[in-house]
Amino acid sequence: MSQQLALLLDTNVWLDYYLPWRSGYAAAQRLIVSAFEQNQTLAYAVPSIKDVFYMSAAEHKRAERAATGALSDSGARAATAAAWGCVNNMQEIATAIPLDHTDVWMASKQRALHGDFEDDLVIAAAMRGKVDYLVTNDDALLRHCPVAALSASDMCTVLEQLGS
Numbered sequence: 001m002s003q004q005l006a007l008l009l010d011t012n013v014w015l016d017y018y019l020p021w022r023s024g025y026a027a028a029q030r031l032i033v034s035a036f037e038q039n040q041t042l043a044y045a046v047p048s049i050k051d052v053f054y055m056s057a058a059e060h061k062r063a064e065r066a067a068t069g070a071l072s073d074s075g076a077r078a079a080t081a082a083a084w085g086c087v088n089n090m091q092e093i094a095t096a097i098p099l100d101h102t103d104v105w106m107a108s109k110q111r112a113l114h115g116d117f118e119d120d121l122v123i124a125a126a127m128r129g130k131v132d133y134l135v136t137n138d139d140a141l142l143r144h145c146p147v148a149a150l151s152a153s154d155m156c157t158v159l160e161q162l163g164s
Helices: 010-016 024-037 046-070 072-092 100-111 117-128 138-146 152-163
Strands: 006-008 041-045 094-099 132-133
Touching: 006 010, 006 117, 010 024, 010 041, 010 046, 010 072, 024 152, 041 046, 041 117, 046 072, 046 094, 046 117, 094 117, 100 117, 117 132, 117 138, 132 152
Parallel strands: 006 041, 006 132, 041 094
Antiparallel strands: none
């Protein structure tokens, strides 16, 4: 039996999971499948879910424009439906870590270490949620993160070792 871990997935890992044309798709798929097989806890920071919605819809619209030269009304509706599918799936397979004004304060204190406010909110969520690992494919965040953080590929390696 493997050790039970709580993994907070950064927005970029969720996007990699939902958008097969992204370079991190295979690692995100492997990570989430391994986490499920081992009954690990997946989590997301509440602000990430709106980013996943917006960015996945935008990416689907961009893909249609690239393929057809234009975005049809039905293509726009399909992109929005796909984004809602991502949001619904996140809610089904992961735990939301809410943030409040104290987390915004905590995020602002990360500024000297890491100046990306969205990343700082994810760090605050990791702290609030007392997760074992923040999983991100953001190299800058990995270099400056004050909590335990691994890339999706490295987290897969850890899960494989725990599972054996």
